[in-house]
Amino acid sequence: MSQSLSSSAVLDNPRMFDVFAFVRKQQQACGEVLVQDLPRILNEVTPDKLVQHPALRWSATGALRQELAADDKTVAMPYLRLTLQGALWLECQRCLESYPEPLTIDIWYRIVENSAQADAAPANDGHTDVIVGSHQFDLIDLIDEELLLSLPLVPKHPVCPFVHESIIGYGAETSN
Ligand SMILES: [Zn+2]
Incomplete structure (x- = not known):
């Protein structure tokens, strides 16, 4: 077996490709995206730190999973895996300073052809979502949406870098 490098990084344009064909051929692609290209996320991040936002790395993998259909026959269901x-x-809601929030996303999407199929698909189990595919699929838009869903409700440092008032008085002369 030769390496499958030929099927890697096949996306000339991650903003517009045939996701049905991508999944059917079980292709893979990876790349980077800048926060400047993600309008929903751009609203959420700290604007004055824009220049420090590193590129986000993504990978997409098409897969076919054998599943039992209603008529008891096995069918190959199309799936797309997205990692980020x-x-x-983000701005820490405790001390109002900016900090880098690490984000790791690994999600599977079941690709359906229309919204009726999406409604009929099994409920989201927390690891797999259902999306309507397209012959002009925009992966960057999906990344934007998925990142927005993954942001913390209340962004904050694990430990704020500023010394708390109660610690200033500990072991130091603060009376004046
Ligand atoms: Zn903080």
Whole structure:
């Protein structure tokens, strides 16, 4: 077996490709996207730290999974796996300073052909979502939406870098 490198990084344009064919051929692609290209996320991140946002790395993998259909026959169901790795600068709601929030996403989508099929698909089990595919599929838009869903409700440092008032008085002379 030769390496499957030929099927890697096949996306000339991740903003417009045939996701049905991508999944059917079980192709793979990876790339980077900048926060500047993600309008929903751009609203959420700290604007003055924009220049420090590193590129987010993504990968997409098409897969066919054998599943039992209603008539007890096995059918190959199309799936798309999306992974994302990187960090976004958010404003800490505790100390109001910016910090890099690490983000890791690994999600499977079941690809359906229309919204009626999406409604009929099994409920989201927390690891698999259902999306309507397209012959002009926009992966970057999907990344934007998925990142937005993954942002913390209340962004904050694990530990704020500023010394808390109660610690200033500990072991130091603060009376004046
Ligand atoms: Zn903080």
